[in-house]
Amino acid sequence: MAYVYDDQNIFAKILRAEIPNTTVYETEHTLAFRDIAPKAPDHVLVIPKGPYVTFDHFCQAASDEELTDFFRASGEVCKMIGAAADDTALGFRAITNAGQHGVQEVPHFHLHILSGRPLGRMVEATD
Ligand code: 5GP
DSSP states (O other): OOOOOOTTSHHHHHHTTSSOOOEEEEOSSEEEEEOSSOSSSEEEEEEESSOOOSHHHHHHHSOHHHHHHHHHHHHHHHHHTTOOOSTTSOOOEEEOOOTTTTTOSSSSOOEEEEESSOOOOSOOOOO
16 A cells, blocks of 8 residues: 655645744654644644654654654653643543544644543544
């Protein structure tokens, strides 16, 4: 199966600094920034800097270094926004949409981290 990466997608432009973003955290392989249309008081997008289309693409094709960097960075973001689900915090939701059924808008893999309010059930039906 082929994953075709479109380097004109909006997050590719953010990574090339062609459009601005509100960076929360950055490492060699990962960038975390605030969603432009937040669905919760804290809504951060964590993206790899490499050209990966979806979560499954990233899991299959990224190097061990990129994978480790991405997940460590995601953990740091949870701590930074006060969302880490330890006994001092109220928790969060981490989701990633992929493809047509997942209703993915931007074709560069990203993890949404949402926190700061009760988030309801995991999936709501839409027509
Ligand atoms: P998806 O539907 O692909 O899982 O989520 C894409 C997310 O990207 C949406 O939550 C949307 O608000 C966010 N987004 C779209 N364009 C921009 C942008 O230019 N800057 C930022 N920071 N977020 C964006």
